[in-house]
Amino acid sequence: MIDAVLVLNAGSSSLKFALYERDGLALLCRGGISEIGRAGKVKTSGPRAAGLTAGGAPPTGADRDAVTRWLVSAIRRLDGVTLAAAGHRVVHGGARFSAPVRIDPAVMAELETLIPLAPNHQQHNLAAIAAVEAAWPGLPQVACFDTAFHRTLPRLAQLFPLPRELTEQGIIRYGFHGLSYEYIAGLLPDLLGTRASGRVIVAHLGSGASLCAMANRASIATTMGFTALDGLMMGTRCGAIDPGIVLYLLNQRTMSPAAVDDLLNTRSGLLGVSGSSSDVHVLEESTDPHAAEALELFAYRVVREAGSLVAALGGLDAFVFTAGIGEHSARLRRMICQGMAWAGLQLDAGRNDRAEGRISRDGSPVDILVVPTDEELPIARSLERLIGGDASQQGDTG
Structure with a gap:
């Protein structure tokens, strides 16, 4: 039996995903579901891609929650594979979250307060987390933030020339695309x-x-x-x-x-x-x-x-x-x-x-x-660091 970790990147009308074997993070399959709410088109690749869609595609017109449930169910049907944890791209981590974090109700509540800072992304990221929890209760989940890579910015690079009280309330430069930059930064020694x-x-x-x-x-x-x-x-x-x-x-x-x-x-x-x-x-x-x-x-x-x-x-x-x-x-x-x-x-x-x-x-x-980027692999690596040995004890509760 292969222990696997699932990585999700949820948008308003699309859901990108990648499934990795925990041992060595070998890619089992990756893909994307586009036109959510309409046709629900699925594209997959990788050694386990055929098995993922063997049971059919998501229902036409399915919303994001239904599509996420379909994906989790499809992974459950994969022969010899069990899901150990799920990781999510979350666009905004605010001032507090400077590194990936295990998701619990308190973390979710704080991330919801950041929706106004990334209204076109954050709500969809968090909805995917909730959908996975509903589809597989108790499955360990981790949030990885596009803002986290930029928490190394010097103070002057973070500041806007606004009244200090606004700065102290968190109106600073956060930066985004951090998962992409993290991946590229990891390749630079081999490239340069x-x-x-x-x-x-x-x-x-x-x-x-x-x-x-x-x-x-x-x-x-x-x-x-x-x-x-x-x-x-x-x-x-x-x-x-x-x-x-x-x-x-x-x-x-x-x-x-x-x-x-x-x-x-x-x-x-x-x-x-x-x-x-x-x-x-x-x-x-x-x-x-x-x-x-x-x-x-x-x-x-x-x-x-x-x-x-x-x-x-x-x-x-x-x-x-x-x-x-x-x-x-x-x-x-x-x-x-x-x-x-x-x-x-x-x-x-x-x-x-x-x-x-x-x-x-x-x-x-x-x-x-x-250099082609990969925003999913850093999330899979963070899952392994945060989940450790306890994920295998969660089992399939569905």
Whole structure:
């Protein structure tokens, strides 16, 4: 019998998952369920993927709770596999949670108070935890936080120039995408040798996008702030803008707070500037000049923010591209590297087009890498550290 651990990353209409063998964390299967509430499409891969879907797909129109119950039931049916624990990506850990934590009612209650800081993510993360508890009562569960990696930020990097009482109430820079950055940081010694402990910028560029400046493989500056709306231009999020624009929209355009929230989070970014799509591949194939301008603005904003991180680091030894756009868009990588040439980035065009692991020219002062990220594996590792030997005693209570 194989003891396994389940990792879940829940969104508003999707559920990503990975199942690992506890002994050595060998991957049993991974996948995602999209269009939750509508078609409920399932994609899986890995040696146990076929067994997972042998009993059929989730019911059409099933909500997130029903989909989560389906997944847990499917894992129960896997021959020779028993589930020992579940781990969850939770976007916001606030000021208190600087490391993964075993979930109990008190932890859940505190995490619920953070929903306003990540309204598009946190509630879905917590709902998945509740759904697993309902489907498998007593199963050990662990929360791993996207904010935790950035708790190493120096105090000045955390502060906003606001009245001190607001800072003391927790209005500080938290940063996000920490699980991705944790995974990349763990790979850097093999990829960069002694430079791994030097001055590194990691660019997590996907539908959500941010940059992280690392020194000694720890976060010292990052572009996202109090919420995941700050920093870079993203797929549908605006990133950093003049806060006076928000006041103008509220006071002069008489938009409601909900309408402004929708504008900044779901109708801006690549989608808003192009007027057509948030998908980089679609924009790259388009002949519409607005699509080209959206891509140019995306690259420009990355270059501007990266310049500020070079200043925070005092120089640059390596630049790492990761996540969907970073891994797959040679065009945007080229535009960003051209804009960062002043900082020592020298791109090899052929290597970039082939998306090789190292895309910098030989002799480039700055190493440029393309590294696929994995936000699930750090959660599985944290599960093992926190659950230890007691998970096997929980058994299947369903």
